[in-house]
Amino acid sequence: MKPLIKSKDSKLSAASRAAVNKVLDRINARGNKKGDATPQNSDSAKLDKGKKTVTDNVLEDRECVQFDDDDEMNDSDWEDCPIPTLAKSVDDTYVDDTRELTIELDDLPPDTKRQKKNTYRATAQDKERAELVHKVHLLCLLARGRIVDNACNDPLIQASLLSLLPSYLTKVSNLEKVTVRDIAPLLRWVRGNFAVRCTPSSEKSFRTSLAFALESRRGTPEELGALAVALLRALKLTTRFVSILDVASLKPGAEKDESSGQNRAKTKRGVFRNFTLMVPKHQAISSHPNKSSSHVEDKSLCETSSESQQEGSAQLQDNKVNSSCEAGTSSKSDGARRKGDVEFEMQLAMAMAATASVNNQQSSKVTEKKKSPQTTRRSDGLSVSDQVMSTAIGSKKADSPLCWAEVYCNGENMDGRWVHVDAVNGTIDAEQNVEAAAAACRMLVRYVVAFAGGGAKDVTRRYCTKWHTISSKRVSSSWWDMVLAPLRELEAAASVIPLANNACSSSSSSSFGMRSAVEDIELATRALTEPLPTNQQAYKGHELYAIEKWLHKNQILHPKGPVLGFCAGHSVYPRTCVQTLRTKESWLRDGLQLKASEVPLKILKRNAKIRKGKDFGDGNKDSEDGSSRCMELYGRWQMEPLCLPHAVNGIVPKNERGQVDVWSEKCLPPGTVHLRFPRIFSIAKRFGIDYAPAMVGFEYKSGRATPVFEGICRRTRNERRGGEKTKRSTSSFEMVSASFLYLNP
DNA sequence: ATGATATAAAATCCTTTGAAGCGC
DNA sequence: TGCGCTTCTTTGGATTTTATATCA
Structure with a gap:
């Protein structure tokens, strides 16, 4: 922003006058600085001082003034030129004289594009704030997860669930080897007997609201997820409560999009709030309480939830949704339409179309999706893809935490594995679909945390297929690991208890000890087997892979191989080959x-x-x-390793400047020690002991690097002098120096 | 819609061993 | 005259990171 000074008569606002004063200050300061030998010089300097205070007072309200970075403003923005009239005007009537001036701030400087765009770049402060918010939010969500987890252990709730459960379903607790096939009927039962209601109950604690949900057979997705966990735990299955922690963004500005989305949601609050993730069941349940999940597929197209956070709008929305299912978009009178409504209807139509197409191709897609042997085992009629797509209908950002259970099925694989069990969406062993489901809710899978026994474990790797896309959106791993460390222990310990009564309890101590480690290995393996990204830029900071194009100037590939693949003609190397020079x-x-x-x-x-x-x-x-x-x-x-000359005969080896550079303890010449006492120079000198000042680094003052000295280097007490140890003299030296320091602080 | 590229701004890195004046 | 102390000085360019615009 370059100010133009014009001698034009005009009215000046206080702010612009202040700006003028500043400008004049600057001009005069520069004039004086240039050292012009006019007799006025000293006088104007004095006046300057007095005037400065006036100007500063005027500038108290800095937000009105565009020069708030004045003191640091780069001088290069200014051209040196003589301004005789201004120089003359520096006198007591200074302020009045400024009326002759006007400051016109150039509206369209050369970089008009950026001005127009009104782009805002985050400052370091913004980033710090965003990071703090992110961390605090994470901690809150962790705490929330622990509360839910704790409620799942409530014996009363577990007992109530067991009492409701048909007896033929309870036999799973006696199974020696639990498999996905054994869990599926339980899931069907939960879905058949509980409905989603997204109005949070008015109960204060989660435990009571969970009990209420159990009583009313309706609950929020979170409550239903928790009930499923409670039921599975009641059946002595090792079960975790798993949740996506949908935290505020780590990066400032990212909220811009989200907030705009939220704003949009707010404008059509009454519309969006009536949809939920879950394919609704309550109507069907009321008529067909024991409906088997095989019907779910048929219903999924037109089923939507009628939850509402705002009472009174539920019926309206139900009507609206139902008609939307039939007729696509227009169901609302144009008079009541708002922009958000139109957007929503378009979105709804798109979602419906997508769902329909998915349903058409459903059978083929489902078979395609059977990549893993576990998936093929799923013969219970629960489908995955249709459910996931149906969530798109109610895609909304707020208040729909994705949560599910993880059950340890010891009958799966060789030694068992954790199996994804989503009671809300009716999917089982469909961890690969979580990402898509979250995306449908405009949610990023950044943190997936499993809760058990008051502890927690990050299992994001299991549900995230493209780690490199989220790794930069996660908080630093050191902080996160530090937070989770105590929780991980609790979680690992909790995984032991529920199975202790199982038939395989004889080998429990060893196998449970291994379980956490085995899972760690599994997650680490996933981390190492991520597929190669298809776009070049993904390799820029990829943890596993690198292409030469994106190496830094001081980086090199060593060894240059093996080539893992190609991306747009560039060879892809393992990141481990990248060495920093x-x-x-x-x-x-x-x-x-x-x-x-x-x-x-x-x-x-x-x-x-x-x-x-x-x-x-x-x-x-x-x-x-x-x-x-x-x-x-x-x-x-x-x-x-550094090989420095040894101290011989009490003489400390010094560099060309007569000192020792002590960047770290490793840089000390052998046989010497770094003594950091203050004023030890003079003491050593007084004792006539050979020493060298220890330079520990540089300090940058006034654009110049000045060495920083801290104490001295002298021989160690064990350094040999002509074959004899010099312990006595050294210890006496240290003693005397210490007492000297004591007496002369 | 997606990815490649260009651009720009902010942050960060890298730099890496005075000189003059004065009093005692 | 020499020593020790105080005062004055108050970078800046390259690179990286990140966000955005534009184009294919």
């Missing part, structure tokens, strides 16, 4: 030195930094500097 000096800080006869792998031209006043006289010096200032980069494998 560093300069000799940089390696030195890690206590490594270059092996003999190693040549630099890369030579980067470093910008020849010309220091003011140093190189002006000699043009050649610049070019010489430029050529000599190259960064020679080496790989880790070209390095060996």
Whole structure:
């Protein structure tokens, strides 16, 4: 933004006057700074000082002024030019004189595009705030998950569920080997006896609302998920409550889209709020309470939920949805239509079309989806794809947490595995569909957490097929691991208890101890077997794969192979082949030195930094500097442990500056020690002991690097002097220095 | 709709060892 | 005269990251 100064008579607002004052301040400051030898100089400087306060007062309301970064404003925005009239105007009537001026802020500077776009870039502060919100939200959702998990363990609820369960379904608790096939009838029973109602009950605690849901046979998706978990646990199946933690974005600005979506949702609150994830059952249940899930497929097309958070709109919505099923979009009078309604209707129509097409191709698709042997085992009539697609009808962002159960089926695979059991959507062992279901709810699968025994475990890997797309949207793994560490222990311990009464309890202690580890391996394996991305940019920060195109300047492929595949003509290498090169000096800080006869792998031209006043006289010096200032980069494998000269006869080996660079303890010459006492220089000198100042780094002050010294390096007490240890002298030295410091703080 | 590319802004990295004046 | 202390100085360019626009 470049201010234009015009001597035009006009009315000035307080803000623009303040701006003018600032400008004049600046101009005058610069005029004085330039050192013009006019006799006014000193006077104007004085006046400047006085005026400054006036200006600052005027500027108190900074938000009105465009120069709020004035002090840091880059001088390069200004051209040096003599402004005699302004210089003369610097006197006591200064403020009045500014009336002669007007500041016109250029509306359309050269980069008009960006101005028009009104783009906003997040600052570091925004990012920090977003990260904090993200973390806090994560913690809250973790706590929520633990509450739900705890309620699932409630003996009363479990007992009630068992009492409702037909006796032929209870035999699963006596099975030695539990398989997916054994779980399916239970799931059918839950779906046949409980309906989704998305109005949260007015109960305060989750446990009481869960009991209420059990009593009324209707509950929110979360409650139904929890009831399913409670039932499975009551049947002594090792069961976790699993939930997608749909946290606020880690990145600032990402809320922009979400919030716009939310705003949209708000504008048509009465519409969207009436849909839910679950294919509704309550009408069918009321008429066919024991309807088998095989009918679900037939019904899924036209079934929608009639939940409503706002009382009174449920009936309206039911009518609307039902008619929508028949006639697609227009069911509402145009007079009452809002933009959001139209959007919704379009979306609904699209979803219906998609659902219909899916249903047409259903049989073929389902067979295609049977990739895993586990899927083929599913013979219970529960379908996956139609259910998942049907969620698109009610796609909405808010208040529809995806949650399900994970049951440990020891009859699956060789030693058992965790099986996805979604009572709300009526799917079982369909973990590969979670991502699509979440996408239908405009939800990203960033965190999937399994809760048990008051603990929690991150099982995102099981449900996320493209880790690289979400890894940057997750909080730093160190923080997340730290948070989860204690919860993981609880979760692992909890997985043991429910099966302790099972027939295989004899081997329980060992197998349960292994279970968590086996799952870890399973999840890690998934992490390592992610398919190659198809677009180049995905390789930019991919954890597993890399292409040479996206390597940094200081990176290299070593070894250059194996080639795992190709993407748009680029060879894909394992990320483990990417090595970061560093300069000799940089390696030195890690206590490594270059092996003999190693040549630099890369030579980067470093910008020849010309220091003011140093190189002006000699043009050649610049070019010489430029050529000599190259960064020679080496790989880790070209390095060996640092081998410094040993301290001999009490003499500390020093560098050419007579000091020791102590980047880390590894950089200390053997036989020396780093003493960090203050003022130890003079003490050592007084004792006549050989030492070297220890430089621990650089400090950047006034654009110059100045070495930072901290204490000294001197020989260790065990350093040999002519074959004799010098313990006595050293210890006495340390003692005396300590007492010296004590007496002279 | 998707991906490649260009562009721009903000953040981050890299830099890596005074000089002059004054008093004692 | 030499030493020790204080004061003054107050970068900046390259690269990376990230978001957005545009085009194919």
